[in-house]
Amino acid sequence: MFLGIDLGTSSLKALVLDVDGTIVGTASASYSMSAPQPGWSEAEPEDWWTAAAPAVRQAAGEHAAAIAAVGLSGQMHGVVLSDDAGNALRPAILWPDGRTRLQLEAYRELSEELRRKLANPLATGMAGPTLLWLRDHERPHYRHAQWALQPKDWLRLRLIHEAATEPSDASGTLLYDMTTDYWAKDVLSELDLRLDFLAPIRESVEICGVLAPAAAAHLGVRPNLPVVGGAADTAAAAIAGGLLDPGPIQLTIGTGAQLVAPRDRLAVDPTARTHIYRAAAPDRWYAMAAMQNAGLALEWVRTTLVASWDEVYAEAFAVPPGAQGLIFLPYLTGERTPHFDPAAKGAWIGLGLSHGRGHLLRAALEGVAFAVRQGLEALPVAGVRRDELRLAGGGSLDPRWRQLLADVLERPLLATPVTDASALGAALLAGVGFGAWPDAQRVAAMAAPAQLVATPGRDAEAYREPYLRYRQLYQPIAAALA
DSSP, X not given: OEEEEEXXXXXXXXXXXXXXXXXXEEEEEEOOOXXXXXXXXXXXXXXXXXXXXXXXXXXXXXXXGGOOEEEEEEOSSXXXXXXXXXXXXXXXXXXXXXXXXXXXXXXHTSOHHHHHHHOSOOOTTSHHHHHHHHHHHOHHHHHXXXXXXXXXXXXXXXXXXXXXXXXXXXXXXXXXETTTTEEXXXXXXXXXXXXXXXXXXXXXXXXXXXXXXXXXXXXXXXXXXXXXXXXXXXXXXXXXXXXXXXXXXXXXXXXXXXXXXXXXXXXXXXXXXXXXXXXXXXTOEEEEEEESOSHHHHHHHHHXXXXXXXXXXXXXXXXOXXXXXXXXXXXXXXXXXXXXXXXXXXXXXXXXXXXXXXXXXXXXXXXXHHHXXXXXXXXXXXXXXXXXXXXXXXXXXXXXXXXXXXXXXTSOEEEOSOSOHHHHHHHHHHHHHHTSSSOHHHHHHTSOOXXXXXXXXXXXXXXXXXXXXXXXXXXXXXXXXX
């Protein structure tokens, strides 16, 4: 059996997979983000470590002794400064963080040749700009760190006492040369950033070390289990969904939302509205539209309006499509696709005395769906099939929410029974590293067939005019707040 651990933004998920592909246990444990200053986003890595114990123990249950290997996936882009033993020197800086707007100027001053090697649009929250900020504002931490790691790679360091990363996470740092599949040494040199604390790059299925005795005791499993490189959460979810080769687009709705289009060649978006990253297999990539504010915005709305999730759905879907003219912009932490504006702000537009809590909730759900549609429209069209969307992620389960998505996106939605797709992908990669399956392509082919869960219905037409108004609101609000 194989253990997959997914270190998400708000919770850690664990999944145990039998060699026949049966999931025998799942569990999760939550933790919180903090905002020490407006626009900042941080977390305590020790909270991740603490959460790993109950999640793994519950998922493993009576199968703990049968686990043969471990795989990891996790949230992308963040930075954990660590000593050699895995002790974090400060809180982790996470992907929604917007403090590095000034540091992006250093990237804009790079030559066109160097920018081309990065193959990605510039955005706050990425490891490269974050490390520039740490160098400029917290130099003692920057100088004394032994490692600067992505979240899941920090967790692996704690598990095996060895540092490593792999291409799917490294390619999302703005420090990675997509043309050579290695750290962009000339970019690092030009930016005056350290190379020595970036981890060695291993393959996603490569065994990076074995589980240390103390870590095994913490998780309640056997020591000396092999631990593989794993993958970024989006790449791991693609493996679990059977998406390595060009075809359908995968939609994941969690804290953020991602639309992923697998690629069999490196193709850079000339409009710089979407990303291109390495997949969890050699000679495979994926184009991605990334929206920062999905579940994050909906959870903020829910708690601010003091509503349970049952109340959110009941009250929101008692309101007709279009929320009687109310539009919600979900840009609570700035936005990536398509605006790449860390200063973007959220808003309800069109409020009147006739609107109540249900209208606010309905508009919030619709606003997130509109953001996803804008991301879908930003994906480069070459080689992308837009007629089919595969759902992954726990934020897209309610059938009413799925129907709203299908109506707004005007696309049929398919889904597999697995809700913890990233953790499943991590477990599958562990199985390949152990030798249970020959390669990532084989395990991708093992994915359960997707089932149709929603098709555009009679409400699809009702969303077209509100969506057009949604698209027109970003620019004037941005200008008014500039």
